[in-house]
């Protein structure tokens with residue numbers, strides 16, 4: 285076990301309050317599959333947080349949340365529009381495509397963000413030989429931990445709605461986005477026209493569990509009513525649902541989800557400032573640091589030096605050509621670990 289890791293925010297453990305919450309519901313017996321009374325109550329809390337005009341259900345993991353969210357909106361001949369770096373395209377082994385039988389159409393991106401005009405240009409309908417765009421999927425924060433502005437999200441939602449389409453937000457780190465943008469989760473999803481949200485937990489201190497949330501029930505009622513069937517078919521209905529519910533109850537209590545997210549965001553900012561102050565001339569920070577990830581190029585370092593660093597500090601090389609690496613902070617990243625990393629990185633002879 286490593287002391288810490290920059291590899292991913294899911295390399296971290298579970299927040300003690302979340303573990304306590306699991307223990308609290310471990311006594312006695314109750315119905316499974318969320319039919320225990322308690323789980324429903326926690327789902328209503330999530331719905332209240334997001335403005336009540338929505339339907340929430342628990343799923344097991346982020347990939348499952350995306351599969352259930354997107355499949356619920358698709359016809360067999362639909363296509364999902366997404367930035368070419370999207371997790372659903374690059375890192376989910378084709379799960380959405382296999383389960384929904386729909387293609388995902390990759391769009392160009394800048395630092396993980398789709399460009400409005402590229403989305404507009406991809407909205408071509410009516411040719412019977414081509415798949416038909418139905419939903420745009422964006423990640424917030426993006427795959428490079430960057431942020432859309434509220435105006436950008438609203439414009440994308442309006443664009444999709446203007447052609448009868450939908451907006452999905454892969455919010456596996458939505459709490460990090462909310463905290464960094466100084467907004468509530470509702471203000472960056474429902475209020476801007478998001479139709480369906482993958483509301484993440486695991487990357488922000490939970491043991492297991494995410495929620496799928498369908499918004500705007502006047503418009504999306506039928507989809508919301510069918511959500512439980514899609515979830516079951518997608519093998520995302522966990523029999524002991526109360527254990528996910530308990531985690532989410534603790535997650536929302538006293539805004540623990542925001543506290544954890546703001547800590548990881550703060551640590552990323554601290555890491556960025558240390559890198560700039562101590563190594564400013566030697567390394568290049570390659571993406572804007574807006575939530576809990578820092579991207580930099582280790583091009584000046586030899587492969588041997590990078591390997592030695594990676595042994596002590598787990599992190600991934602994002603682009604072998606440019607030696608761009610990703611350093612992720614999590615709810616329990618310690619300042620001291622960052623200091624130690626910077627110290628090692630600034631050692632004489634490394635560059």
Ligand SMILES: Cc1ncc(COP(=O)(O)O)c(C=O)c1O
Pocket residue numbers: 345346347348350371423426427454456457486
């Ligand atoms: C943006 C994003 N979406 C979805 C997922 C999938 O989550 P999981 O690994 O729990 O399936 C990840 C995981 O890293 C992710 O970064």
